Amino acid sequence: MSGALLEVENLAKHYEVKRGLLFGRHVGSVRAVDGVSFSLGHGETLALVGESGCGKSTTARLVLRLIEPTAGTVRFEGTDITQMRGEPLRKLRRRMQIVFQDPFASLNPRMTVGDILEEPLLVHGIGDKASRRARVNQLLGLVGLAAYHVQRYPHEFSGGQRQRIGIARALAVEPALVVCDEPVSALDVSIQAQVVNLLKDLQARLGLSYLFIAHDLAVVKHMADRVAVMYLGRIVEVAGKDALFANPRHPYTRTLLSAIPRPDPHRDTARQIPGGDVPSPMNPPPGCHFHTRCPFADERCKAEVPALRVLEGGHQVACHHAEALPAAPAAEGAAAMSPVAARRLELYASRRGRAVAEAG
Amino acid sequence: MTSLLEIEGLRTVFRTHGGEVAAVDGVSLAVARGRTLGIVGESGCGKSMLSLSVMRLVPQPGTVAAGRVLLEGKDLLKLSDAEMRQVRGRRIAMIFQEPMTSLNPVFTIGSQIVEAMRAHDKSATHADLRKRAIAALDRVRIPAAERRLDEYPHQMSGGMRQRVMIAMALACSPDVLIADEPTTALDVTVQAQILDLLRDLQGQTGMAIILITHDLGVVAEMADEVAVMYAGRVVEKAATSAIFDDPQHPYTLGLLGSIPRVEETRERLLAIEGAVPPPFQLPKGCRFHPRCVFATGACQVDMPPLRMVAEGHEAACINAPVEAMVAA
Numbered sequence: 097m098s099g100a101l102l103e104v105e106n107l108a109k110h111y112e113v114k115r116g117l118l119f120g121r122h123v124g125s126v127r128a129v130d131g132v133s134f135s136l137g138h139g140e141t142l143a144l145v146g147e148s149g150c151g152k153s154t155t156a157r158l159v160l161r162l163i164e165p166t167a168g169t170v171r172f173e174g175t176d177i178t179q180m181r182g183e184p185l186r187k188l189r190r191r192m193q194i195v196f197q198d199p200f201a202s203l204n205p206r207m208t209v210g211d212i213l214e215e216p217l218l219v220h221g222i223g224d225k226a227s228r229r230a231r232v233n234q235l236l237g238l239v240g241l242a243a244y245h246v247q248r249y250p251h252e253f254s255g256g257q258r259q260r261i262g263i264a265r266a267l268a269v270e271p272a273l274v275v276c277d278e279p280v281s282a283l284d285v286s287i288q289a290q291v292v293n294l295l296k297d298l299q300a301r302l303g304l305s306y307l308f309i310a311h312d313l314a315v316v317k318h319m320a321d322r323v324a325v326m327y328l329g330r331i332v333e334v335a336g337k338d339a340l341f342a343n344p345r346h347p348y349t350r351t352l353l354s355a356i357p358r359p360d361p362h363r364d365t366a367r368q369i370p371g372g373d374v375p376s377p378m379n380p381p382p383g384c385h386f387h388t389r390c391p392f393a394d395e396r397c398k399a400e401v402p403a404l405r406v407l408e409g410g411h412q413v414a415c416h417h418a419e420a421l422p423a424a425p426a427a428e429g430a431a432a433m434s435p436v437a438a439r440r441l442e443l444y445a446s447r448r449g450r451a452v453a454e455a456g
Numbered sequence: 457m458t459s460l461l462e463i464e465g466l467r468t469v470f471r472t473h474g475g476e477v478a479a480v481d482g483v484s485l486a487v488a489r490g491r492t493l494g495i496v497g498e499s500g501c502g503k504s505m506l507s508l509s510v511m512r513l514v515p516q517p518g519t520v521a522a523g524r525v526l527l528e529g530k531d532l533l534k535l536s537d538a539e540m541r542q543v544r545g546r547r548i549a550m551i552f553q554e555p556m557t558s559l560n561p562v563f564t565i566g567s568q569i570v571e572a573m574r575a576h577d578k579s580a581t582h583a584d585l586r587k588r589a590i591a592a593l594d595r596v597r598i599p600a601a602e603r604r605l606d607e608y609p610h611q612m613s614g615g616m617r618q619r620v621m622i623a624m625a626l627a628c629s630p631d632v633l634i635a636d637e638p639t640t641a642l643d644v645t646v647q648a649q650i651l652d653l654l655r656d657l658q659g660q661t662g663m664a665i666i667l668i669t670h671d672l673g674v675v676a677e678m679a680d681e682v683a684v685m686y687a688g689r690v691v692e693k694a695a696t697s698a699i700f701d702d703p704q705h706p707y708t709l710g711l712l713g714s715i716p717r718v719e720e721t722r723e724r725l726l727a728i729e730g731a732v733p734p735p736f737q738l739p740k741g742c743r744f745h746p747r748c749v750f751a752t753g754a755c756q757v758d759m760p761p762l763r764m765v766a767e768g769h770e771a772a773c774i775n776a777p778v779e780a781m782v783a784a
Contacts, residue, residue: 148614256731284670285670289713313644357674361699369649440779443778
């Protein structure tokens with residue numbers, strides 16, 4: 097896959113755990129990311145999905161080289177960036193940016209929005225004062241804020257607006273890759289929808305590639321082209337969005353999907369949720385990490401680590417029994433919504449389209 | 457009388473330098489024994505302040521300015537502080553969103569559960585209460601309850617801590633459980649476990665649950681009735697199936713359009729433009745009109761009251777149902 101923007105191979109990050117005050121003795125290691133491989137094409141969105149502690153955010157930070165990997169390579173536009181330092185690394189940082197989860201913590205409260213958006217341009221020595229000003233105004237327009245917002249401080253904005261500022265800051269230096277680390281998890285539903293739509297619009301306009309970190313599969317369904325599911329530091333399944341949602345092959349992916357509360361009161365809530373929590377990454381179970389919670393696990397799963405292997409149609413899965421599993425419970429009827437509700441939502445959509453057209 | 461807990465015309469205000477701000481503004485709701493009432497809304501809609509008002513725990517400088525909270529016909533707002541203490545925990549219990557900040561990090565969970573029981577049972581021996589605490593942990597399916605009792609909150613996962621909170625809330629068999637975003641901080645598989653647990657416990661004890669959440673998916677799975685709140689007021693209230701099958705208020709429609717759905721093929725979400733107005737800058741007339749795609753001139757004049765739009769279904773919108781208005 098030479099056309100890929102980003103290729104990650106066997107990436108790992110282990111944290112040493114030490115006990116004792118002065119001469120910490122080594123008591124183990126946390127394998128936060130444990131041999132992860134994936135690729136991301138130009139203009140594509142790959143979602144990394146999993147529950148807390150699965151290593152998705154660590155993977156994102158490794159890709160950006162905000163932390164150093166223990167092993168593995170990250171190739172960006174064909175060059176390995178894990179050994180890069182000095183000026184080339186600084187130049188590289190222009191090409192990859194990040195949008196953080198918490199729009200309250202990720203903006204400096206003592207800087208105006210104008211200063212926040214100008215800072216990346218200053219850091220990278222882009223343009224003169226006048227052209228930077230113009231760029232800041234352009235960025236504000238791009239994310240749906242107004243030019244007069246330049247003088248304001250972050251506290252004067254709502255959560256959704258702040259996330260727009262964070263997105264504008266990431267786009268200031270025209271990156272090719274934007275890592276979105278749970279960009280909508282801290283927002284209210286109505287605002288979440290605005291930001292999801294904005295991210296999609298920006299991708300279409302600017303040809304961005306997104307590495308989209310999320311725990312919410314429903315949001316991923318709207319954002320991603322491909323989805324990689326992580327569990328305890330490993331990728332357990334990778335597939336195109338439609339294949340993954342229509343026919344999940346890994347028992348963990350099925351668990352995640354069935355656990356989502358659906359906005360449909362007529363749905364039968366009887367479902368199989370495995371008991372227990374995600375095991376501690378300091379002491380993960382041997383063999384397949386998921387075997388302690390998996391309804392299909394047998395002796396082999398306890399002993400042998402399943403490799404990520406390719407099934408039909410490029411669907412990758414790390415499960416010994418992927419072929420033998422019973423068919424995934426039939427995907428429930430598309431958006432089970434009553435005709436009345438659907439009709440009213442149509443009306444809402446057409447009204448809203450008109451209002452947006454008039455405003456534009 | 458069918459309702460166990462009835463809230464009538466509740467108004468909770470904060471007196472600030474800028475004048476009086478109503479966080480809850482004339483809310484009436486009821487929940488019956490064994491039933492679950494879902495209260496849905498976004499941040500700042502007043503849903504948490506409503507539950508604190510019921511518990512009489514509104515933080516300073518807030519006060520409940522008007523209304524009644526009737527528990528089996530008795531107005532809680534008229535009770536003395538001592539009488540109210542007997543209601544909290546024993547009759548109405550509450551669980552919060554963040555199980556880490558709701559538990560005291562320097563005491564074992566056992567001592568915290570025993571403390572809660574002690575408040576309502578001065579005569580029992582310590583050994584007795586400890587036995588009851590173990591039973592309480594068993595009931596919320598915490599494995600090895602006896603050993604867990606001597607652990608500190610930081611030794612437990614988020615899901616386990618939330619189970620401890622539920623065990624504590626249910627320790628005195630309350631009639632009403634107020635759950636304020638009980639699963640928001642949890643992972644989705646753990647959330648499913650906790651929701652299943654709450655449903656089972658309700659089946660066993662027949663308690664009423666007031667479930668406060670922003671997640672329409674959680675409401676669809678848990679609630680019998682739903683009240684949608686916006687800017688301190690209830691804008692729609694109905695049986696859960698009616699809210700989803702026959703949504704009347706444009707805000708409810710907007711919320712339904714905003715949620716990403718796994719079964720959805722449509723890529724673009726129907727967002728609601730703008731943001732919730734701050735409580736000290738509420739617009740005149742219907743508080744939703746600046747964000748409403750169906751708003752007319754009349755919406756800017758008078759605040760629409762809740763009115764019956766179908767049997768057992770109320771909405772506070774002069775234009776509902778919207779198709780009638782579009783056809784006209």
